[in-house]
Amino acid sequence: MPQRLTFPLTLAALLLLAACKDAPSVVDDTGPAPDDSEAPLDADGDGVPAPEDCDDGDPYVSPNATETCDGQDNNCDGATDEGLGQLVYPDGDGDGYGDEGGAVTACEVTEGFVAEAGDCDDGDAASFPGAPEADCEDPKDYNCDGSVGQADGDGDGRSACEDCDDSDSTSYPGAPETCDDRDNNCDGAVDEGLLVTVYADEDGDGYGDPAAPLTTCAPPAGTVENSADCDDDDASVSPVASETCDSVDNDCDSLTDDSDPSLDLSSATTSYADDDGDSYGDPATAETACLVDAGRVRRGEDCDDGDAQVNPSATEVCDGGEDDDCDGLSDDDDPSLSAASASAWYADDDGDGAGDPSARATACVQPSGFVSGATDCDDGDRAIYPGASEVCDGLDNDCDGLTDDDDPGRLLASTSLWYDDLDADGYGDPSASTQACEAPSAAVADDSDCDDGDAAVNPGATEDCDDLDNDCDGVVDQVVYFESGFDSGLPAGIVLNGNAAWIRAGSDGMVRLTAVDYYLVGDALLTDLIPADDLEITFRFITGGGDGADGLALGLLDPTTPDTAIGVYGEGLGLYGLTGYAVELDTFTNYPKDPDNNHIALMDTTTLTAFVSSSSIPNLDDGTERELGLIKSGDDFTVTLDGSTVFTYTLTGFPYSEVRIALSASTGGLTNYHLFDDLKVMCP
Numbered sequence: 001m002p003q004r005l006t007f008p009l010t011l012a013a014l015l016l017l018a019a020c021k022d023a024p025s026v027v028d029d030t031g032p033a034p035d036d037s038e039a040p041l042d043a044d045g046d047g048v049p050a051p052e053d054c055d056d057g058d059p060y061v062s063p064n065a066t067e068t069c070d071g072q073d074n075n076c077d078g079a080t081d082e083g084l085g086q087l088v089y090p091d092g093d094g095d096g097y098g099d100e101g102g103a104v105t106a107c108e109v110t111e112g113f114v115a116e117a118g119d120c121d122d123g124d125a126a127s128f129p130g131a132p133e134a135d136c137e138d139p140k141d142y143n144c145d146g147s148v149g150q151a152d153g154d155g156d157g158r159s160a161c162e163d164c165d166d167s168d169s170t171s172y173p174g175a176p177e178t179c180d181d182r183d184n185n186c187d188g189a190v191d192e193g194l195l196v197t198v199y200a201d202e203d204g205d206g207y208g209d210p211a212a213p214l215t216t217c218a219p220p221a222g223t224v225e226n227s228a229d230c231d232d233d234d235a236s237v238s239p240v241a242s243e244t245c246d247s248v249d250n251d252c253d254s255l256t257d258d259s260d261p262s263l264d265l266s267s268a269t270t271s272y273a274d275d276d277g278d279s280y281g282d283p284a285t286a287e288t289a290c291l292v293d294a295g296r297v298r299r300g301e302d303c304d305d306g307d308a309q310v311n312p313s314a315t316e317v318c319d320g321g322e323d324d325d326c327d328g329l330s331d332d333d334d335p336s337l338s339a340a341s342a343s344a345w346y347a348d349d350d351g352d353g354a355g356d357p358s359a360r361a362t363a364c365v366q367p368s369g370f371v372s373g374a375t376d377c378d379d380g381d382r383a384i385y386p387g388a389s390e391v392c393d394g395l396d397n398d399c400d401g402l403t404d405d406d407d408p409g410r411l412l413a414s415t416s417l418w419y420d421d422l423d424a425d426g427y428g429d430p431s432a433s434t435q436a437c438e439a440p441s442a443a444v445a446d447d448s449d450c451d452d453g454d455a456a457v458n459p460g461a462t463e464d465c466d467d468l469d470n471d472c473d474g475v476v477d478q479v480v481y482f483e484s485g486f487d488s489g490l491p492a493g494i495v496l497n498g499n500a501a502w503i504r505a506g507s508d509g510m511v512r513l514t515a516v517d518y519y520l521v522g523d524a525l526l527t528d529l530i531p532a533d534d535l536e537i538t539f540r541f542i543t544g545g546g547d548g549a550d551g552l553a554l555g556l557l558d559p560t561t562p563d564t565a566i567g568v569y570g571e572g573l574g575l576y577g578l579t580g581y582a583v584e585l586d587t588f589t590n591y592p593k594d595p596d597n598n599h600i601a602l603m604d605t606t607t608l609t610a611f612v613s614s615s616s617i618p619n620l621d622d623g624t625e626r627e628l629g630l631i632k633s634g635d636d637f638t639v640t641l642d643g644s645t646v647f648t649y650t651l652t653g654f655p656y657s658e659v660r661i662a663l664s665a666s667t668g669g670l671t672n673y674h675l676f677d678d679l680k681v682m683c684p
Helices: 011-020
Strands: 086-090 104-106 196-200 213-216 269-273 287-289 343-347 360-363 416-420 433-436 480-484 494-498 501-505 508-514 521-526 534-544 551-557 580-586 599-604 609-614 626-633 636-641 644-650 658-666 673-682
Touching: 508 521, 508 658, 521 673, 534 551, 534 658, 551 626, 551 673, 580 626, 599 636, 599 644, 609 644, 658 673
Parallel strands: none
Antiparallel strands: 086 104, 196 213, 269 287, 343 360, 416 433, 480 673, 494 521, 501 508, 508 673, 521 658, 534 626, 534 673, 551 580, 551 658, 580 599, 599 609, 626 636, 636 644
16 A cells, blocks of 8 residues: 655644744734633634644634645544545656555656656666667667567567568568568568469450469469360360360370270260161161261161161051051050051941941951941940831830830830820720720729819729719629728727727727726717718717626718817716717616617717617627627618617708717716717718
């Protein structure tokens, strides 16, 4: 650390400093004396009491004073001249440069000190920055630049004593030698190892002209180091060029064209002997040279040099296997065969001996599967060809342009019989037929119409009760609307309501309308409405097993009655409450409506009034199976039991053209079962 340099002040200096400062105000002592007991002592009058002043005898020293570089603590902070001095250096040899290792801080530069540092030897006045150096034999560094000897004039890091040219920064010991006519590396030689002899390459082929050499260390563009070019004006001529047929020594070996064994044969011409003079030579006589001799040609594809008609330009013709055009193929094997020399053949794919005119082939020899005639009109069908029999199949079998019925020569055995259908009902008259392939107008294949003048009469018609055999089955007016036994269960077309149920009785099935119990009612109704003018109904029934309760009835009900309807139990036999008419088979007296205990009657279901009743019948509740029949013809009702007529009654003004057919039964205060089977509803 630099030391602080202080100097004692003389009396004269103190007086000078005192004179430089503002003098304190003169004290007026004419007034009363100060009261020392009231104010602190301030001997130097600087306004700072003695206890706070670090020098109460000096008015320029106090905590309020400004620090000055005078060797005193002016501001009473315990430090002297802080931040006001400068660094000075001892100069022991008096050369104006000090030793920076002895640096101190002082208010001014005093004798033996200087403001400049940098002296590398403060004991030798000849050594300081910028001092002249001695000669190259003196090892001392006088100018303090870190090197000895004379100065480095060119700044290349070598002193003049070490440099061979201290005026050139590129020349010094160890420098790289460059091609500049100077001794760059100070070895005594100029441009050593950098000179080369080159030759002009005017044509740019990489080979130089031996007549144009140049020695230099920097070969210019357009020069090369070899001198092997024999023509520096032609880039295609050089020692590495190929000798070609052009009368030039291309490869510089002093030989030309055919005389040069290194001739590039790709530039030469291959020729062939042409003995037959057709301009095509024999390939076995090939020669390659720059010049072509007389009697030779450049094309050597002749396959027969003894026949001028055989050569690659000739046309291939059918001539027994001669390869006329020299392509390795002859006659039919050659796709270039002249069609004019070949014959026409036609595909016979179906093998019927007649060819397809659309599948023509020309060939010298008949191809397999081809024939000479082109008369087949369908080569995919062996049965179709000229001379075949015309049959009814929609095809022109004999290839005469006519088909089936349009061909008068058609085979009659292949035709069909067609029957007149004058009423257009789809069924023909068996007595009026025509033989043809297709159905003539107003004719059909069916011959089952029994009346070809009435479209409503045919085997597909529905039989009506109209005194006609509508369906041509030989039976008139036998129309069955519903027919079913119940052995296998309840069929479609009938529904059971109330206590009615299908049951199995032994090996047979049947419908039970009521069981042996009190106050039961069961109805079975057909789902379809039945025409009512002419009607025949039959069914088998069994009743009994109880104490004689009521019976069962066959109802012809108002057509608006739904098939889900059911009457009430008791004397109405299951139809009471429903509108219509019924044949009752009753085993119980309901006086006065039906006074007979065991009877069959025709009644009104609304009022239960009997129009006619008969008790001349067997006991109906004895468990015996019986058959009831009803034939209605207009207003006439005929009822039979087991085939015997019970009664015939005319019910004038029967109101319904259709009816809902129902079978019903009921019990009241007594019991019986009521069963039925084999129901048939038909036109009589």
